[in-house]
Amino acid sequence: MKSTLLTLALAASSAVHAQTQTSYGQCGGNTYLGPTACPTGQYCSGANDYYQGCVPGTAPPTSTRPRPTATRAPASGKRVKFAGVNIAGFDFGCDTTGTCGASSAYPPGAKGAGQMDHFVLDDGLNAFRLPVSWQYLVDGVLGGPINANNLAIYDKLVQACIASGAAICEIDIHNYARWNGKVIGQDAGAPTNAQFAAFWASLAAKYANNDKVAFGVMNEPHDLNNTLWAVTVQAAVTAIRAAGATTNYVLIPGTNYASAGQFLDNGSGAALLPVHNPDGTFTNIIFDVHKYLDSDNSGTHPQCVTNNSAVFTTLGNWLRTHKRQAFLTETGGGPTDPTCLTNLCQQFETMNSYNDVYLGWIGWAAGNFDPSYVLSEVPTPNADGSWTDVPLVTKCVAGEFNGDSS
Ligand SMILES: *[C@@H]1O[C@H](CO)[C@@H](O)[C@H](O)[C@H]1NC(C)=O
Ligand SMILES: *[C@@H]1O[C@H](CO)[C@@H](O)[C@H](O)[C@H]1NC(C)=O
Numbered sequence: 281m282k283s284t285l286l287t288l289a290l291a292a293s294s295a296v297h298a299q300t301q302t303s304y305g306q307c308g309g310n311t312y313l314g315p316t317a318c319p320t321g322q323y324c325s326g327a328n329d330y331y332q333g334c335v336p337g338t339a340p341p342t343s344t345r346p347r348p349t350a351t352r353a354p355a356s357g358k359r360v361k362f363a364g365v366n367i368a369g370f371d372f373g374c375d376t377t378g379t380c381g382a383s384s385a386y387p388p389g390a391k392g393a394g395q396m397d398h399f400v401l402d403d404g405l406n407a408f409r410l411p412v413s414w415q416y417l418v419d420g421v422l423g424g425p426i427n428a429n430n431l432a433i434y435d436k437l438v439q440a441c442i443a444s445g446a447a448i449c450e451i452d453i454h455n456y457a458r459w460n461g462k463v464i465g466q467d468a469g470a471p472t473n474a475q476f477a478a479f480w481a482s483l484a485a486k487y488a489n490n491d492k493v494a495f496g497v498m499n500e501p502h503d504l505n506n507t508l509w510a511v512t513v514q515a516a517v518t519a520i521r522a523a524g525a526t527t528n529y530v531l532i533p534g535t536n537y538a539s540a541g542q543f544l545d546n547g548s549g550a551a552l553l554p555v556h557n558p559d560g561t562f563t564n565i566i567f568d569v570h571k572y573l574d575s576d577n578s579g580t581h582p583q584c585v586t587n588n589s590a591v592f593t594t595l596g597n598w599l600r601t602h603k604r605q606a607f608l609t610e611t612g613g614g615p616t617d618p619t620c621l622t623n624l625c626q627q628f629e630t631m632n633s634y635n636d637v638y639l640g641w642i643g644w645a646a647g648n649f650d651p652s653y654v655l656s657e658v659p660t661p662n663a664d665g666s667w668t669d670v671p672l673v674t675k676c677v678a679g680e681f682n683g684d685s686s
């Protein structure tokens with residue numbers, strides 16, 4: 281299953297992959313961009329993330345285990361449209377000052393592709409967020425063009441997401457509204473709004489023809505001026521639309537790390553409400569919010585102390601009043617902790633009851649995290665081709681979406 285998906289994903293990403301590799305040559309790997317087809321009599325072999333090569337023989341059959349159909353109906357009642365998991369790795373090395381070493385990125389590659397395939401086929405999930413740093417995509421050169429090689433490597437993950445059958449593949453620029461400590465459009469020596477908009481225009485032009493690709497303008501802004509931030513966000517939205525991405529979802533976040541709980545109190549809602557499409561409408565401009573359930577909303581403790589019912593009710597009512605929608609693109613808890621198995625499920629029940637204004641939720645996180653990570657939603661591949669999810673994904677992230685929570 282893994283290798284089949286990888287082949288599909290690579291085939292979709294660029295014409296070069298249609299070429300045939302030479303005998304015993306490389307045919308796969310997380311950062312490999314060359315030909316993926318092997319000569320007659322050979323097949324692409326190897327489970328190594330970094331290197332797969334052509335070897336004599338025929339590919340072993342992929343797993344024949346029975347699979348559920350990809351689209352599962354909720355058992356009863358209402359539900360949000362989208363649910364899934366963050367596939368992290370290209371954002372590794374970023375801290376909250378927006379300092380990200382372009383070389384710290386850790387492409388999830390075939391592992392991420394396999395996880396997404398599993399989440400869609402086995403869990404009925406349909407939305408993935410694909411964090412990546414700004415520095416990685418421009419190879420560390422502020423104001424520079426998008427680096428074709430780095431984009432091609434990141435694009436393998438985007439194409440794997442699309443090939444998985446997901447309905448939403450979100451590009452998330454994981455920079456906290458900053459470049460190396462300076463707030464975009466606000467600090468001396470920071471990127472200008474024009475530089476940020478030009479960067480988004482290039483990305484949007486590449487993915488404008490695919491409505492499954494959503495543009496997450498920025499991860500978790502914080503400690504900035506809301507009024508000025510709204511100007512930056514407007515510049516990005518205008519650039520994305522002008523680049524031809526006229527109908528893709530654009531996800532716009534407020535301050536306090538995109539906190540859903542402080543979106544209204546801290547003025548993000550008021551500041552971001554006017555952000556609009558070039559034609560003056562607000563179609564598919566979606567508020568991007570995050571919410572954890574631990575004592576300080578930081579997502580660093582395994583215990584969950586709240587179900588956030590009040591938060592999502594208050595925000596949901598405000599969204600209804602303003603006829604707008606929001607997407608919860610980070611949430612989660614300890615993967616086996618009973619307090620989270622209760623509270624995260626209840627949070628999603630509240631969101632399901634507001635499914636007219638909440639598009640969905642995306643859990644944090646799978647991808648290249650170690651399964652021992654405090655908020656791990658990393659599934660474990662089994663020898664027979666099946667996967668084992670953490671209880672939090674089974675019960676809440678997927679369970680509250682497909683009606684299997686019990
Ligand atoms: C934010 O910036 C605007 C425009 O420069 C300014 O008028 C306002 O006072 C600033 N707000 C704060 C809280 O500093
Ligand atoms: C943000 O909102 C919280 C309450 O949700 C409040 O305690 C805090 O003072 C606010 N901060 C700012 C800067 O407005």
Ligand SMILES: *[C@@H]1O[C@H](CO)[C@@H](O)[C@H](O)[C@H]1NC(C)=O
Nearest residue numbers: 587588589625626627629630
């Ligand atoms: C969330 O917790 C509150 C307080 O414990 C409770 O009243 C409410 O019913 C819970 N919400 C859901 C959806 O279970």
